[in-house]
Amino acid sequence: MAGIGYALEKLILRDDLLGSFQSYTIGAIVSAGPWLFTIISLVGINLIVTDLLSVDQLSTFRIILIYNYSFSLVLSGPIIVITTRYFADQIYKNNVDQTPAIMLLALGLSYSVGIVVAVPFYIFFAELPVSIVMLAITNYLLITSVWVVTIFVTAIKEYRNYILSYAAGMLIAFFGGIYFFKLFNLSGLLFGYNLGLTVIIFSIIAKVLFTYPYEIQWPQKLIAYFKQYWELSLFGLFISAGIWIDKWIMWFSPEQQVVADVMVYNPDYDTAMFLAYLSILPSLAYFLVSSETGFNRRYQEYYQSIKCHATFSLIQVKHRCIIDYLIVNFRNIFLLQAAISLVAIIIAPHIILFFEGHYLQLGMLRFGILGAFFYVFLLFISTLLLYFDLRRLNLLLALTFLILNGSCTYWFMQSGYAYYGYGFFLASLVSFIVGLIILSNVLLKLPYYTFIKNNPSAI
Amino acid sequence: MRRQNEGKEADICLIVEGAYPYISGGVSSWLHNLIQAQDHLSFSIISLMPSKQQLKIKYELPKNVFELNNIYLCDIKEGNKRLNEINSICKQLEKPLIDLQKNGGLFEISQIIRILSPFKDGLGKFQLLNSEAAWKLLLHMYQSTIPSASFLNYFWSWRSLLGSLYATMISPMPRAKVYHTISTGYAGLFAARAKLETGRPVILTEHGIYTNERRIEVMMADWFSEGIDEQLIQSKNSKTLRNVWIDAFQSYTNACYSACDLIITLYQGNQKMQLRDGADPKKLKIIPNGVDFDIVRKANISRSDTKLTVALIGRVVPIKDVKTYIRACNIVLDQYSELQVLIIGPTDEDPVYYQECKNIINQLECENKIKFTGQVNLDNYFNDIDILVLTSISEAQPLVILEAGAVGIPSVVTDVGACREMILGRNDEVPKLGPGGVVTSLASPISTANGMLKLLSDNKLRKGYGENIRKRVKQFYQKKDINSSYRKIYSEMMLKKTNQHIINQEYQWRA
Numbered sequence: 023m024a025g026i027g028y029a030l031e032k033l034i035l036r037d038d039l040l041g042s043f044q045s046y047t048i049g050a051i052v053s054a055g056p057w058l059f060t061i062i063s064l065v066g067i068n069l070i071v072t073d074l075l076s077v078d079q080l081s082t083f084r085i086i087l088i089y090n091y092s093f094s095l096v097l098s099g100p101i102i103v104i105t106t107r108y109f110a111d112q113i114y115k116n117n118v119d120q121t122p123a124i125m126l127l128a129l130g131l132s133y134s135v136g137i138v139v140a141v142p143f144y145i146f147f148a149e150l151p152v153s154i155v156m157l158a159i160t161n162y163l164l165i166t167s168v169w170v171v172t173i174f175v176t177a178i179k180e181y182r183n184y185i186l187s188y189a190a191g192m193l194i195a196f197f198g199g200i201y202f203f204k205l206f207n208l209s210g211l212l213f214g215y216n217l218g219l220t221v222i223i224f225s226i227i228a229k230v231l232f233t234y235p236y237e238i239q240w241p242q243k244l245i246a247y248f249k250q251y252w253e254l255s256l257f258g259l260f261i262s263a264g265i266w267i268d269k270w271i272m273w274f275s276p277e278q279q280v281v282a283d284v285m286v287y288n289p290d291y292d293t294a295m296f297l298a299y300l301s302i303l304p305s306l307a308y309f310l311v312s313s314e315t316g317f318n319r320r321y322q323e324y325y326q327s328i329k330c331h332a333t334f335s336l337i338q339v340k341h342r343c344i345i346d347y348l349i350v351n352f353r354n355i356f357l358l359q360a361a362i363s364l365v366a367i368i369i370a371p372h373i374i375l376f377f378e379g380h381y382l383q384l385g386m387l388r389f390g391i392l393g394a395f396f397y398v399f400l401l402f403i404s405t406l407l408l409y410f411d412l413r414r415l416n417l418l419l420a421l422t423f424l425i426l427n428g429s430c431t432y433w434f435m436q437s438g439y440a441y442y443g444y445g446f447f448l449a450s451l452v453s454f455i456v457g458l459i460i461l462s463n464v465l466l467k468l469p470y471y472t473f474i475k476n477n478p479s480a481i
Numbered sequence: 482m483r484r485q486n487e488g489k490e491a492d493i494c495l496i497v498e499g500a501y502p503y504i505s506g507g508v509s510s511w512l513h514n515l516i517q518a519q520d521h522l523s524f525s526i527i528s529l530m531p532s533k534q535q536l537k538i539k540y541e542l543p544k545n546v547f548e549l550n551n552i553y554l555c556d557i558k559e560g561n562k563r564l565n566e567i568n569s570i571c572k573q574l575e576k577p578l579i580d581l582q583k584n585g586g587l588f589e590i591s592q593i594i595r596i597l598s599p600f601k602d603g604l605g606k607f608q609l610l611n612s613e614a615a616w617k618l619l620l621h622m623y624q625s626t627i628p629s630a631s632f633l634n635y636f637w638s639w640r641s642l643l644g645s646l647y648a649t650m651i652s653p654m655p656r657a658k659v660y661h662t663i664s665t666g667y668a669g670l671f672a673a674r675a676k677l678e679t680g681r682p683v684i685l686t687e688h689g690i691y692t693n694e695r696r697i698e699v700m701m702a703d704w705f706s707e708g709i710d711e712q713l714i715q716s717k718n719s720k721t722l723r724n725v726w727i728d729a730f731q732s733y734t735n736a737c738y739s740a741c742d743l744i745i746t747l748y749q750g751n752q753k754m755q756l757r758d759g760a761d762p763k764k765l766k767i768i769p770n771g772v773d774f775d776i777v778r779k780a781n782i783s784r785s786d787t788k789l790t791v792a793l794i795g796r797v798v799p800i801k802d803v804k805t806y807i808r809a810c811n812i813v814l815d816q817y818s819e820l821q822v823l824i825i826g827p828t829d830e831d832p833v834y835y836q837e838c839k840n841i842i843n844q845l846e847c848e849n850k851i852k853f854t855g856q857v858n859l860d861n862y863f864n865d866i867d868i869l870v871l872t873s874i875s876e877a878q879p880l881v882i883l884e885a886g887a888v889g890i891p892s893v894v895t896d897v898g899a900c901r902e903m904i905l906g907r908n909d910e911v912p913k914l915g916p917g918g919v920v921t922s923l924a925s926p927i928s929t930a931n932g933m934l935k936l937l938s939d940n941k942l943r944k945g946y947g948e949n950i951r952k953r954v955k956q957f958y959q960k961k962d963i964n965s966s967y968r969k970i971y972s973e974m975m976l977k978k979t980n981q982h983i984i985n986q987e988y989q990w991r992a
Contacts, residue, residue, distance in 0.1 A: 331631030334623055470616045473636055480611060480640070 061299045094166040096262040098132040103258030120241045121234035132166040149283040157212040164219040171226040191222030253413035260420035268431040268446045294383045298390025301366040302398040305359045363395045389443030396450035403457035423453040491525035494657030498529040498668035502540040518964040532556045552652045554645035560605020571614035586735035659974040665691040669737025676740040680980035686745040690754045695730040747878045748899030771960040772883040791868045792823040794881045805872040808926035811845045827856040886950035892918035893932035917950025
């Protein structure tokens with residue numbers, strides 16, 4: 023008689039439960055990396071090239087970079103997150119043959135988006151000389167490429183070389199910029215800057231192609247991932263839009279400035295915010311390192327114990343290890359960041375002086391530093407949610423921040439100059455609290471999430 | 482084809498797990514015949530299958546079947562997402578479920594029914610398997626049964642065992658005068674539930690012994706031992722996951738046996754196992770499978786006596802151990818070189834095994850004497866066969882012995898299933914009819930060859946044995962008699978009064 027022995031073995035041996043784990047072990051650099059890069063680049067411009075340029079030239083140069091960094095990060099957000107997920111899944115399956123093709127496809131996708139958005143914008147709307155238009159479009163595509171190729175950096179674990187690539191590239195960007203500026207003015211500056219970006223991109227592409235010398239195999243399922251992991255696609259969009267939306271809104275404040283007819287911005291607010299983000303660099307770096315090492319190991323041990331048929335008490339021990347580690351590290355980063363932010367708030371006037379701002383920016387800078395303080399933890403929480411593959415919760419969190427940052431910024435913009443930046447601070451604070459509640463709830467019930475809530479064959 | 486007629490009461494509700502009408506085979510054909518033979522009664526069928534997928538009805542449902550309902554053991558319904566009572570439900574379920582994984586029975590089932598039935602409509606996978614309350618229940622059960630076993634395996638086992646249990650417990654109960662289950666297991670649980678909820682009589686007919694089949698299946702499955710040093714655990718004399726599974730099925734069987742008014746099986750060997758598994762001896766009954774004596778006889782009026790012929794009738798597959806038959810025939814052919822040796826049955830089911838058999842025949846150099854006929858009409862061959870041989874290593878009650886016996890062909894058969902009692906007669910046979918063939922050891926060409934030689938060497942003995950088996954078939958194994966046994970059982974059971982004590986849930990206090 024046909025019994026019920028049917029599919030039990032299949033059920034028990036199936037991999038769904040553990041399929042998603044390890045997927046995001048390379049997630050940290052993708053959420054923290056681009057932001058790190060953006061801050062350094064934008065602050066660097068202020069620091070290095072300000073004195074050389076006339077006011078008009080500086081505004082044009084700066085606004086092109088801000089627009090390109092901002093819109094390329096948001097528009098390629100879904101592509102970055104989905105490609106990361108797909109690439110991580112391939113690595114997990116030990117299927118690295120597709121790597122060059124994944125990279126090329128991801129670049130192609132981001133370029134298509136860029137061409138649809140950036141090209142018409144610069145050609146038809148912005149009133150800029152032809153040479154600047156060409157260089158601005160190139161710059162957009164190059165920055166997009168930086169986002170995409172960074173995904174592949176973590177796969178080849180030679181961080182030192184990469185940091186060297188980025189550093190060398192940035193140096194070339196700034197000093198090449200200055201050199202060519204002297205020859206060709208603004209076009210030269212942009213050209214030099216693009217040259218630096220090109221160095222970064224090609225050194226990474228070369229390394230990837232060298233490490234994975236495989237024929238191009240069309241990664242068919244990558245496109246399907248956008249639909250299959252729609253929560254991730256939207257998360258990618260919302261998380262990057264969330265950190266830019268306050269700037270976009272402030273560009274329409276009474277203090278807005280207009281460049282090339284259509285390119286609005288708010289130099290006071292933007293600069294204050296970029297300076298504020300500078301304060302979270304140490305935490306970002308610390309988090310990158312600690313998630314790659316200590317956290318990742320405990321995370322792996324937890325899933326390995328399940329996979330290797332541990333008893334539940336052992337799984338509980340491993341679970342406890344993750345929580346303990348996170349508590350200690352959150353406390354460490356919290357203390358470190360609190361100290362840095364406090365000092366930054368105190369010395370804010372000096373910072374403004376140093377960067378040749380004006381005293382009215384003081385309030386914005388201080389709110390910005392406070393906001394950045396909570397934002398950096400929001401970023402950590404979101405990365406951890408990526409690790410645990412809690413896509414819906416993460417989407418919810420990113421959406422919360424996007425909506426709050428948008429609405430609060432808009433609200434406090436009405437209240438006048440003294441409240442500029444308060445919206446961002448409030449949005450970060452509230453989203454951080456929401457995120458903390460979500461994360462602690464998930465962490466405490468991690469085995470329940472692993473086995474049931476997040477297990478496609480159980481739900 | 483799916484018929485539904487809600488609210489109408491059937492005479493008989495048949496409960497089938499993993500067979501009729503979706504999977505063809507011995508049990509399903511038996512059921513199909515049973516329904517057709519009882520055409521004065523109306524039937525409803527509960528078919529328990531793993532999942533909705535790929536269900537295709539293999540039998541045309543007879544006209545007296547007016548309802549077919551499915552229970553999907555692995556596809557429990559989603560359920561209502563807002564059911565606040567789930568915490569208290571899971572808390573109450575804990576004790577009966579833990580007991581059910583040890584050595585439980587009808588009492589635990591009655592408790593589970595009492596806890597679940599008020600919420601039957603809203604309950605489903607969402608609360609019973611995936612809620613946090615269910616997760617806590619899972620952890621408690623794990624900790625209190627096998628805390629040192631692989632949690633991953635326990636997790637899936639728990640979901641599988643309880644998912645199927647819940648599916649059986651919360652699906653709708655059709656109204657019927659008598660409930661007849663064709664196995665224990667989940668079908669048996671449903672029957673037990675029918676008893677507790679309706680108070681109507683419940684009958685069980687076991688073809689194979691379910692607990693035994695599950696026990697073998699569980700012992701053979703090697704995924705249980707993954708990542709675990711089983712010997713270490715066993716030496717500590719603690720429970721393993723295998724025990725959890727076996728004990729769960731044993732508990733289901735206990736519940737079913739306790740709920741049944743009558744426990745029927747095909748032959749005495751099975752009955753021994755039912756007794757061992759705790760069935761009440763007073764409820765036991767044997768009703769074998771039967772053959773159509775008159776039709777078989779008509780087809781074989783003239784028997785030709787030209788050339789001696791032996792035949793194995795069955796599929797050419799390992800379980801029939803055709804290789805032993807071939808080797809035995811090789812021994813016999815030394816003395817009876819003119820003997821015709823046949824292997825009658827489909828050869829396409831296991832081509833590799835078929836090829837291996839042919840290779841052995843080639844090695845033994847008897848290609849000309851041993852012949853595969855493939856699948857043929859048996860009636861044409863019964864005229865020629867003098868001895869039927871079966872070398873199977875496992876059988877229940879092979880009908881071919883009876884079909885051959887009806888035309889006076891004696892058999893040489895291995896001692897499996899009901900073969901011994903068909904050939905030599907049951908212990909309680911009165912008057913003793915004498916042997917209808919020879920019973921041999923398993924997988925022993927010499928033993929089988931000796932049996933054949935015994936019958937071949939003595940024409941008178943062979944004819945006498947043939948006559949014995951013919952008489953036995955006529956007396957005990959006629960389909961019409963067996964049909965009337967069921968007819969009688971059904972009509973008696975239908976007249977029984979509804980057991981009000983059980984409906985009033987007094988059962989739970991009695992245990």
